[in-house]
Amino acid sequence: MARLISLLARAYVMAVFAFIFIPLLIIVVISFSADSYLSFPPSDWSLKWYGEVLSNEGFMQGLKNSAIIAAIVALLSLGFGLPAAYALERLDFPGRTLIRNLILAPLILPAMMLGLGILMVFTPAGLVATYPGLVLAHLVMTLPFSVRILQTTLSNLGADVEEAAMTLGARPLQTFLRITLPRLMPGVVASSAIAAILSFDEIVLSLFIVGPRLTTLPVAIYRYVDERTDPMVAVLAVLLIAISLAIVLVVERSVGFAKAFGR
Amino acid sequence: MTDAQPSAPPPHISIRALTFDYGGKRPAVDALSFDIAKGEFIGLLGPSGCGKSTTLRLFAGLMAPTSGQISIGGQDIVSRPPWERNLGLVFQSYALFPHMTVTQNVAFGLKLRKIGKEETAARVAEALRAVRLDGFGHRRPSELSGGQQQRVAIARAIVIEPEILLLDEPLSNLDARLRDEMRFEIRDIQNRTGITTLFVTHDQQEALTMCDRIAVMNAGRLEQIGTPTEVFDRAATPFVANFIGRANTLRSTLDRNGPSLLCDGQPLPAPPASELPASGSDVSVMVRPHAIRLRPAGSGGVAATVARRVFVGNMIEVELTLTGGQTVAVELQPNDPAVPLAIPGAAVDLDWSRDDMRIFAA
Numbered sequence: 084m085a086r087l088i089s090l091l092a093r094a095y096v097m098a099v100f101a102f103i104f105i106p107l108l109i110i111v112v113i114s115f116s117a118d119s120y121l122s123f124p125p126s127d128w129s130l131k132w133y134g135e136v137l138s139n140e141g142f143m144q145g146l147k148n149s150a151i152i153a154a155i156v157a158l159l160s161l162g163f164g165l166p167a168a169y170a171l172e173r174l175d176f177p178g179r180t181l182i183r184n185l186i187l188a189p190l191i192l193p194a195m196m197l198g199l200g201i202l203m204v205f206t207p208a209g210l211v212a213t214y215p216g217l218v219l220a221h222l223v224m225t226l227p228f229s230v231r232i233l234q235t236t237l238s239n240l241g242a243d244v245e246e247a248a249m250t251l252g253a254r255p256l257q258t259f260l261r262i263t264l265p266r267l268m269p270g271v272v273a274s275s276a277i278a279a280i281l282s283f284d285e286i287v288l289s290l291f292i293v294g295p296r297l298t299t300l301p302v303a304i305y306r307y308v309d310e311r312t313d314p315m316v317a318v319l320a321v322l323l324i325a326i327s328l329a330i331v332l333v334v335e336r337s338v339g340f341a342k343a344f345g346r
Numbered sequence: 347m348t349d350a351q352p353s354a355p356p357p358h359i360s361i362r363a364l365t366f367d368y369g370g371k372r373p374a375v376d377a378l379s380f381d382i383a384k385g386e387f388i389g390l391l392g393p394s395g396c397g398k399s400t401t402l403r404l405f406a407g408l409m410a411p412t413s414g415q416i417s418i419g420g421q422d423i424v425s426r427p428p429w430e431r432n433l434g435l436v437f438q439s440y441a442l443f444p445h446m447t448v449t450q451n452v453a454f455g456l457k458l459r460k461i462g463k464e465e466t467a468a469r470v471a472e473a474l475r476a477v478r479l480d481g482f483g484h485r486r487p488s489e490l491s492g493g494q495q496q497r498v499a500i501a502r503a504i505v506i507e508p509e510i511l512l513l514d515e516p517l518s519n520l521d522a523r524l525r526d527e528m529r530f531e532i533r534d535i536q537n538r539t540g541i542t543t544l545f546v547t548h549d550q551q552e553a554l555t556m557c558d559r560i561a562v563m564n565a566g567r568l569e570q571i572g573t574p575t576e577v578f579d580r581a582a583t584p585f586v587a588n589f590i591g592r593a594n595t596l597r598s599t600l601d602r603n604g605p606s607l608l609c610d611g612q613p614l615p616a617p618p619a620s621e622l623p624a625s626g627s628d629v630s631v632m633v634r635p636h637a638i639r640l641r642p643a644g645s646g647g648v649a650a651t652v653a654r655r656v657f658v659g660n661m662i663e664v665e666l667t668l669t670g671g672q673t674v675a676v677e678l679q680p681n682d683p684a685v686p687l688a689i690p691g692a693a694v695d696l697d698w699s700r701d702d703m704r705i706f707a708a
């Protein structure tokens with residue numbers, strides 16, 4: 084009986100894995116197809132669709148835009164998120180609990196609603212289809228995550244070590260730079276990476292405020308898929324996965340490193 | 347409090363009605379008032395949760411008191427931030443800097459004080475030697491045992507030669523031998539440097555052996571402050587009598603004419619009139635187990651029956667029952683001539699000197 088349950092459990096886990104990874108596998112396989120339409124298995128193999136993507140002006144421009152935006156969003160998300168997390172976690176001020184909860188609101192609101200709101204504010208402000216506009220819109224999504232991650236890291240660190248530094252004569256800024264920040268590195272790396280990935284993959288908000296002058300890679304892909312389906316789509320999917328995976332790996336390595344170094 | 351000398355120098359530290367409320371049922375620190383002289387080694391003694399750590403945090407400026415004052419050298423420091431107080435605080439949790447080596451931990455305060463490289467190195471080495479950790483400088487806190495971390499915390503606090511040293515149970519994690527050594531070492535450092543020290547502990551033995559004076563706290567309030575002899579022999583409250591050393595509590599009736607005491611109908615040694623509580627006739631009489639003498643029945647004293655007798659190494663503990671049912675513990679030295687009397691079931695008489703007795707309103 085126990086063996087049967089164990090066998091069933093194992094089969095279940097396999098099924099879940101298959102459910103997640105087989106579509107991925109199929110996409111990767113199709114990306115190497117030589118056919119000019121989506122078919123599985125492909126009748127012949129080639130790298131021609133990779134060549135198509137890399138020489139496609141629109142996609143490459145979108146990739147560049149998305150990368151620039153993701154980098155800036157990651158930086159700003161940290162720059163705004165860290166002080167906010169610090170204040171919410173370490174300082175006592177009226178309305179702290181309220182702000183703590185409100186800051187998570189963008190995670191709960193439907194993205195459609197947010198996008199509409201952003202469009203209504205950004206249009207008169209001339210921010211539509213501009214870098215600042217897209218960065219700001221993405222920050223609405225990423226900041227709650229950054230603040231939350233940094234807040235959790237800070238709260239796990241506890242305040243007593245910082246207090247010890249202060250009794251030894253360290254002013255708040257010195258304490259932050261020499262004690263808090265070094266110990267916060269895993270959270271800093273993790274929150275920046277998540278902000279970058281969220282921004283890089285973001286589509287709903289972007290759809291509202293991109294324009295012919297400035298578009299992102301996910302939007303470009305979305306528009307392309309809307310019109311045609313050929314193995315180029317598979318290649319683009321593989322590229323997106325590869326980039327996200329690369330960021331995750333970098334984080335894993337550096338956070339692991341920082342942890343071994345700092346704790 | 348009671349021992350203010352007429353020509354006492356102005357206190358180094360003076361606490362007035364110090365109160366801190368976390369928002370619980372009652373304040374964690376409740377109207378604490380006492381003075382500390384320069385160079386004094388004060389023990390803050392009390393049961394877990396009585397507000398010792400909170401008091402130290404108020405001293406260090408990590409929290410602002412709900413009300414009350416702390417003045418150092420005549421100046422109110424309540425509004426001064428922690429980094430301007432020049433205090434050394436050893437946290438109950440050690441609070442070492444995990445991303446720094448032991449040497450960097452200890453040198454941290456000196457660096458902030460812009461002490462030169464060579465002097466820093468020398469002082470760090472000396473501090474580490476004092477806590478028996480020379481040779482550990484390159485390690486990180488995570489590579490040390492709890493007791494070693496605790497000693498790094500002590501070194502980090504003393505190396506800056508603070509004006510006041512605050513120690514929050516700094517020896518709780520050491521084995522008996524090392525604890526004795528560190529007690530001596532801390533007292534020695536304190537004697538040499540003359541740093542006014544507040545030493546938190548819930549170990550009465552530690553407080554009695556190390557401190558110039560002991561402040562006994564209970565539930566946020568100061569029960570008594572005095573020399574070890576004072577708090578041990580002349581406990582000001584039943585709590586102090588019970589918390590420091592063991593004490594028998596005998597519910598008795600006080601007749602103010604005489605005066606005389608009756609416990610379950612039996613007369614107790616006559617109390618000195620100056621020691622009586624202000625009012626009431628129901629009182630608790632406290633006597634330490636080692637102050638009670640055992641005598642053969644009928645020789646005069648409080649009649650009792652031996653219930654149990656236990657040999658605990660350096661002495662014999664005898665438990666007795668009074669005629670009314672109250673129990674009394676007596677400690678006898680193994681060579682005490684009364685030991686043969688302590689046979690379970692035997693009737694004996696108990697006696698003690700009136701000076702060994704404390705009387706409190708019940």
Ligand SMILES: Nc1ncnc2c1ncn2[C@@H]1O[C@H](COP(=O)(O)OP(=O)(O)OP(=O)(O)O)[C@@H](O)[C@H]1O
Nearest residue numbers: 368370374393394395396397398399400401438548
């Ligand atoms: N952050 C806090 N919030 C609310 N109540 C607290 C907090 N810290 C301590 N208390 C309460 O205040 C009281 C005093 O705590 P404190 O830490 O000063 O005790 P302590 O005497 O140091 O005890 P111990 O010997 O266990 O360290 C306790 O009843 C405790 O529950």
Ligand SMILES: [Mg+2]
Nearest residue numbers: 398399400438
């Ligand atoms: Mg404590």
